[in-house]
Amino acid sequence: MKIRNGFISNSSSSSFILKKKNLTKEQIHKIHNHIEIAEQIAIEKGIEKGHYGYEFYGLFDTYDKWEIKELESIICCYVSMNNLELDSFIVNELGVNIDDIFEKSEYDDYSDGEIERIDNQITLEDTQTKINRIKSK
Numbered sequence: 001m002k003i004r005n006g007f008i009s010n011s012s013s014s015s016f017i018l019k020k021k022n023l024t025k026e027q028i029h030k031i032h033n034h035i036e037i038a039e040q041i042a043i044e045k046g047i048e049k050g051h052y053g054y055e056f057y058g059l060f061d062t063y064d065k066w067e068i069k070e071l072e073s074i075i076c077c078y079v080s081m082n083n084l085e086l087d088s089f090i091v092n093e094l095g096v097n098i099d100d101i102f103e104k105s106e107y108d109d110y111s112d113g114e115i116e117r118i119d120n121q122i123t124l125e126d127t128q129t130k131i132n133r134i135k136s137k
Contacts, residue, residue, distance in 0.1 A: 014078075014079055014086075014087075015076070015077060015078040015079070016076075016077055016087055016101050016102060017074050017075070017076055017077075017101070017102040017118065018031070018074060018075040018076075018077060018090075018096070018100060018101050018102070019073065019074060019100040019101075019102070019122060020070075020072075020073055020074060020075055021073065021100070021122075021126055022096075022097055022100055023075075023096065023100070027090075027094050027095070027096060028070070028075070030090075030094050031068060031075060031077075031086075031090060031094070032068055032070075034065070034066060034068075034084065034086055034089065034090070035060070035062055035064065035065050035084065036062075037093075037094075038054070038056060038057065038060065038084060038089055038093070039054065039062065041056070041093055042054045042056040049061075053083070057084055057085040057086075057088050057089045057092075057093075058083050058084050058085045059083055060083040060084035061083070064079070064081070064083040064084050065079075066078060066079040066084070066086050067079065069115070071115065071116065071119040072119055072123050073119050073120075073122040073123040073126060074115075074118060074119045074122055076115055087101055
């Protein structure tokens with residue numbers, strides 16, 4: 001698995017995996033409701049909706065919602081037409097640490113079994129970290 005160093009930019013489809021370990025319940029809620037939250041923030045910043053939507057982290061409208069799949073330790077984010085740059089948005093507006101975002105360039109190449117394996121691996125790593133922390137006390 002590669003750790004992401006920068007933002008994914010692709011004019012058509014994009015995807016990434018986000019580790020949940022350091023996310024608050026509020027951040028997770030906002031990720032699930034990203035279009036409504038982005039629209040609200042854009043309005044608060046005085047960005048008016050144009051003919052094609054809001055020019056805010058790309059050009060998006062209310063129908064540009066990403067597919068969000070939440071598992072125990074990760075959140076998978078996928079969109080076939082990348083109009084809202086969700087990765088940039090969640091880092092800059094929701095305060096998510098960029099180190100918790102893992103690049104996954106071709107979402108469709110991963111079966112549900114592969115996604116679950118990644119989730120289980122991260123869950124296991126997080127559990128081992130907790131055990132080591134307890135042992136060191």
